[in-house]
Amino acid sequence: MTLRKVVSRWIDHYLSDEEALLLLVLLVVGFATVIWLGKMLAPFLTALVIAFLLQGAVNAMTRRKVPHLVAVFTVYLAFISVMLALALVLVPLIWNQMASLVQEAPRMFASGQRMLDELQARYPQFITPDLVQHWIGVLSQEATQLSQRIVTLSLASLGNVLSLIVYLVLVPILVFFLLKDRERLTGFLGSLLPARRELMTRVWKEMDGQIANYVRGKAIEIVIVGVVSFFTFMFFGLPYSALLAVVVGLSVLVPYIGAAVATLPVAAVAGFHFGLGDQFLYVLVAYGVLQALDGNVLVPVLFSEAVNLHPVSIILAVLFFGGIWGFWGVFFAIPLATLLKALVYAWPRGIKQRSMAKLPEGP
Template sequence: MQNKINNQWYVLALVILSGYLVYLLSPILTPFAVGALFAYLFDPLADKLEEWKLNRTLSVTVVFFVISLLVFAVLLLLIPALERQISSFIRNLPLYFEWLRENLSPWLERTFGIERDLFDINELTQLLKGHWEQAGGIAQSLLSGVTKSGLVIVNWLMNFLLIPVVTFYLLRDWDIITSRVSELIPRPYYRTVSTIAADANSVLSAFLRGQLSVMLALGTIYTIGLWVVGIELSLLIGMGAGLISFVPYLGTIVGLIAGVIAALVQFGDINHIFYVLIVFGIGQLLEGFVLTPLLVGDRIGLHPVAVIFAVLAGGQLFGFVGVLLGLPLAAVIMVLLRHGHERYMGSKLYGKENEISLTNKEESVRHQEGNPSDGKGEL
């Protein structure tokens, strides 16, 4: 008993020490955390290529080439287009606010008695435009931030160059690393730790590989649909709605409201509102009947509230590294809580064993009453 208590204190001290080391090393852990995330996401693809008789290095090279294409496509295509749409949104803010003032404000006043001049819309518009013009766009703000110091430039470039290198080597040796880690687990706890690790991997993969795929697919569907309708902010609204769709119905509601307002301001007719409703209706049907069953299945992922809390808490404690580590830690904690709950439900503290014992006794008594052993039962 004493050894068990000492082992528990040893594990607790190890966890605290690991967290403190992550806190101290968080400024240099970003490329390693990003590389580990990419390696975890794309390891199944490399394993699949190995099943097609390719060696590990060649499989990783093919996967790494695919990752590079995806990253460059995002950098070269999505970011400039997204910046143009954000700039257009900032320029058209007076139109959106004017529409809200003419349509929404009277309804709020009639229904809830809210005053029309509750906030100064013009002042808010000028404030947003001033900040955006001062920043000069996403690219310029990034460049102005990194050019203030030569050391900042070197650090930023080193992190950027380290990410592909770390990703390649981690992905190539991922199976070896996981095997070596499993060998470090004490044998008396191996079965329990392996079960918890497998459950945590199932939960995390259900969210990262499954839910992220659903989010990107929905963002693509919404973007293409709104672009076909003719909405100028199709990429901004579509991808925004897709990326926050991990919270059930939130992405649809936000995207639908933004799409309807954009259609009203841009076209001012009912037809385009109807088209926007059709786009998001098709997206919901595809999510419910195709995307979620195909990409996520019946695996239990992280609860949306747990995801939000993990990301915010990790970012508050450890910065960007905490954002990346928050989800894996949340998956492990959720699995530990689930296993702890199961053990508690079957423990003496909960009284389950006594309940089972009493139930067995009652069944035994009923069995004896229905099948007497003295031979005086029914003929």
């Protein structure tokens, strides 16, 4: 069989249906729009995610016979209040701790050198002087790069104050109208699609609830892990507790990899502050228990309705979509992987079912 026949048969199988071809065009246009216009559409994407988070609360209130507009205003005002509280309390605290961490970096670096010397003295057969010097060089290089990134970020932030203000104004406005006019907007988008859209309806129904549940569940997981981490670090008297808690909370965005990466700053701060003693081990054990509870208790409860994906599929999705879209790609890696899985299962099956339905019945 020639390559031309193989390609022709594949096109006849998957793209001979008009709806399947339209769905492919919509997917390509959607992905291309996000890739090329992602930065421009960032306020809308952020507002869309927040609207997904808040829509569950609006639906819960409307099910209790609360008028839709009253539910929207109540949930929206609660959201604005929480954002203001975070901006006035959490952001200054994290900024102060970050500034303090930068000032303490030289002393922590010197403490790290002493710890390496102690390890070399205790275990000379495993840790040679050349290896210690190599580690010191790596730590020095990483510290220099971190300082440069912080300075660059600060200078860039000073130059984008106006953009940040516009961003903070647009996002709340978009969130309000996405909540208020949700039915009108979805109805308008539906009117642009053809009347015959069984395949698109099948894929949308499978993805709609799962994406909403994933976004809300991931936000709840970030808050719970961050808050529990903060109080755990505060209990042990670990410095920079708020900053480390934010790092640990955001680490749940990247499955498997995030937990391993977040362990490094927690272990480094604990080692520099407590030394390699019992208190250091207690902090690591508590952090390990927290990660175990998150992976084995919290995640199954929050994402029990999600489609099961193999860990290899999740890691590949994080690497691929994160490389394309950065933060948003990492955040939506699992829903996008689920979308691809739904398309793989629904596309040929839906076309085949419609083809069978068109066949005339026998005598």
